[in-house]
Amino acid sequence: MPSPSNPLALARYELKRFRGPLPRLALVFILLIPLLYGCIYLAGNWDPYxxxxxxxxxxxxxxxxxxxxxxxxxxxxxxxxxxxxxxxxxxxxxxxxxxxxxxxxxxxxxxxxxxxxxxxxxxxxxxxxxxxxxxxxxxxxxxxxxxxxxxxxxxxxxxxxxxxxxxSSYFEAVFANLAKIREGLVDASDGAAQLDAGLKDAHEGSKQLRSGAADARAGADKLATGAEKLATGAANAADGSGQLVDGLGQLDDGAARLADGSRQVADGTQQLADTLDPVLTVAAERLPEAQQRLTAAADATADLTAIAADGTGTVATTSASISSEVDALLAAHPELADDPAFTRIQTHTTNLAEATGTIADRAGTIAGAVADADEAIRNTGDLSTKATEAKTKIDALNDGAQQVASGAADLSEGTGDALSGATTLDKGLGELSSGAAELSTGAGTLATGLHTLSDGTVTLDDGIAQLSEGATQLSAGLADGVKQIPVLTEDQEAEAVHVLSAPVDVSMEVDNPAHVYGRGLAPMFFSIALWVLGISAFFIVRPITGRMLAARGSDLRIGVTAWAPLGFISVVAGWLMLAAAWIGLGLDPVHPWLIILLVTVVALAFSAVAHLMRTWLGFVATAAMLVLLIIQLTSAGGTYPPELLPPFFSAISHFVPMSYSIDAFRIAISGGLMSKFTRDLSLLLILFVSCMALLVLVVNRKRRFGVKDLHPPL
Missing domain, CATH: 3.40.1710.10 (abc type-2 transporter like domain)
Incomplete structure (x- = not known):
């Protein structure tokens, strides 16, 4: 038993108490508490994810x-x-x-x-x-x-x-259609090029159409003017044809009278011949009587000649008038020269004029013959000779009269045909006049429409020019669009789908990474383990003995001596825990020497807190240490940062020791700001010194025995 006056000897004695199997086993258990709590629990949570x-x-x-x-x-x-x-x-x-x-x-x-x-x-x-x-x-x-x-x-x-x-499914569908889209754009580009070429041709055609429409417009104006003149001329022709019909009606009447007169002349000359032939035959025998009859015949012949001359003159005058009107109508309307009905009328009037001339000539001959016969009869000389000559002339007169009658009949028939043709011509010219009027109206409408067409072709030409320019731009744009669409191989398409389905590769750069879940939890578990050691160690270690309190020496020496066994056990236990985590779990801290230093400081600080609490409060300190442990587990930020904690725990997080031990362990294991590590280490050292100072005060108080110290705590 060491002397009470030697505190260090008492401390060594306190450690040497563990000589038996059970005390040593208890000491080993205490040393293994941080390892069991920190490393085993940490191992179970090292990398669950x-x-x-x-x-x-x-x-x-x-x-x-x-x-x-x-x-x-x-x-x-x-x-x-x-x-x-x-x-x-x-x-x-x-x-x-x-x-x-x-x-x-x-x-x-x-x-x-x-x-x-x-x-x-x-x-x-x-x-x-x-x-x-x-x-x-x-x-x-x-x-x-x-x-x-x-x-x-x-x-x-x-x-x-x-x-x-x-x-990915969407882009697979997109790229599946990409080739089709590109083919479609290629076809569209080709079509636009063809459209461009076609519109250029259309533009050339529209220019020609524009020019042709202008020509058609000018022609339509001329056509409208000509149609108007044609309508006027057709109306005049219709009027002239009416006059022609009226004249031919008069001619037909005259020709009929001429035919009747000619027939009367023929009949008279026939009668004259029939009468004179026997007379002239027996003229020699009956001259006086014949002379009288010849005189009577001469008078009759003169009358007939006058009648024939009068009819012939009328017919000649009428046929000449008609012929003049036909010629005037043809001169006014040359287009009638090709009309069949007008041609027939012109032929009939020509034949009529010729026949009339012939009849007039023959009538003149007859009139001359009759005059000669009359003069011969009246100046009868050698009657026999004259009678013979008269017979010859009368026979000739009879032949001419018969020819005149036949020509007059033909003339009457011709004038009938001419009248019928003139009537047809008049009807046709009426229809021509109506058609010409309609043609004039239609030509005016056509001219108006061609004016509109001409204006439209100008607009069309301008529009096609703009359309052609747009088609050129469309063709160029589609060609550029085709160039913008890539031609992808299957591998390129698969790579594009892969990239576009996840276009952003979100990466996170982690400073001072913990890598696994356990490295993140180790700072908290190490702190808890060293704190729990301070609670459990007093099951076998006495905080301070009566001998120490009664020993000689300063309060500081006695306090340090009383704490030394717990501090030593805590440091050794902390190193064992660190070694097990480092070697067994692969903790591999970034700052090896700093973590060894930190484990030592935390072990010293937490053991000082535990020894102070136990020396001051006795058995009640165990409950107090457990309460402090629970408070620190909630507020120290081992699992959640203070910002996520309820207001009370967030407020006290800056005043609990584990906040700084956990923060320092994180920096030593994973890296971080060394200024923070220095701050944390300094605060832990201050905690240690402060607790030791308070322990000295408690020891000083404990060395003063009173009556109450003689009673058990419970």
Whole structure:
């Protein structure tokens, strides 16, 4: 037993108490508490998300593929394939019954169901009735709430996979149509080029049409003027033909009278011949009586000659008038020269004039003969000779009279035909006049229409010119558009679909990465383990003994000596914990020497807090340390930053030791701002010094014994 006057000896004695198997086992247990709490618990949580591929998840695919633009879309199977490629969970393809039963029995922690309309809904955005595709997720919290929340976090990645599948299906359809679109644009470009060429030809034609329309316009004006003159001339011709019909009617009447007179003359000359022949035969025998009869015959012949001359003159005058009118009508209307009816009239009037002239000549001859006969009879000399001559002349007169009668009959028939032709001509000229009037009206309408046509051809020519220019621009634009559409190989198309379905590769640059879940939790678990050590160590370590309090020496020396065994145990236990995490779990801190220093400082500081609390409060300190542990677990920011904590815990987070130990462990393990590490380490050292100072005060108080110190604490 060391002397009470030697505190250091008392401290060594306190450690040497653990000589028996059970005390040593208890000491080993105390040393292993940080390792058990920190490393084992940390090992269990080291990388839970790294083993998600062991979590069984049922996948039920009811999707029915659909067809878009002659391409089959099987988005449901594509989605399932993408799940298997990612391998986030242990995806198991199954049916609805097995999935539901497995979820109830705990064989599956999540069920992903793809409905029948998945493919149809995904591509519905290309139609008139877009519908959002649905994916059903089902979990059972009876299988564990934490695993439920972990599988629930897969909703984001599943939604991303669905989006990529949808966009991939869309772009597959787009690129499937891209070649068709390009072919269509090529055809459209060729068609535009042909249209351009055709419009240029049309422009040339429109120029010719414009010129021709102008010529037609001028011709129509001339036609309208000529048609107006034709209508006027046709009206005049109709009037002239009416006059011609009237004249031919008079001629027909005169010819009829001439025929009658000629026939009377013929009959008279026949009678004269019949009378004179016997007379002249017996003239010699009966001269006186013959002389009287000859005188009477001469008188009759003179009368007949006067009648014939009068009829012949009338016919000649009428036929001459008619012939003049026909000639005047032809001169006024040369176009009648080709009319058959007018030609017949002209022929008849010519023949009539000739026949009239012949009759007039013969009538003159007869008149002369009659005059000679009359003179001969009246101046009868040698009657026998004269009678013979008279007989000859009377026979000639009879022949001429018969010819005149025959010509007069022909003349009457010709004038009838001429009258009929003139009537037909008058009717035709009436119709010609009406047609010419209609022609004049139509020619005016035609001229107006051709004026409009001419104006329209000008507009058409200008429009075709603009259209041709637009077709040229269209052809050039389509050609440029064709150049803008790439010709992709199958590999290039697949790569383009892959890129466009996920056009943005979101990457995150993490400063001072923790890499795995356990490295992120280690700062909190190390802090908790060293704090818990301060609670559990007093099951075998005494905070301070009565001998120490009664020993000689300063309060500082006694306080440090009383704390030294716990501090030593804490440091050794902390190093064991760090070594196990470093070697066994692969902690591999960024700053090895700093973390060794930090573990030492935290062990010293937390052991000082624990020793102060136990020396000051006794057994009540265990409860106080547990309460402080719970408060720090909530407010120190080991799992959630202070900004996410309730106001009370967020406010006290800056006053609890673990806030700074956790922050310092993070920097030592994963890296960070060294100024913060220095601050944290400094505050922990201040905590240590402060606790040791308070411990000295408590020791000073404990060295003053009173009556109450003689009573047990409980």
């Amino acid at each position: 790294g083993r998600l591929d062991n979590v069984p998840v049922a996948v039920v695919n009811h999707d029915v593929p659909t067809t878009v633009n002659d391409e089959e879309v099987h988005a449901g199977q594509d989605f399932v394939d993408s799940l298997h490629r990612t391998g986030t969970f242990d995806f198991i393809d199954t049916d609805s019954d097995d999935a539901q039963q497995g979820l109830e029995e705990g064989r599956y922690y999540l069920v992903i169901s793809v409905p029948e309309s998945f493919s149809t809904d995904l591509v519905s955005g290309q139609g008139d009735d877009p519908t959002r595709a649905q994916i059903m997720l089902q979990r059972n919290d009876a299988n564990g709430f934490v695993i439920g929340t972990i599988t629930n976090s897969a909703q984001t990645s599943i939604a991303k996979a669905i989006d990529e599948t949808a966009v």
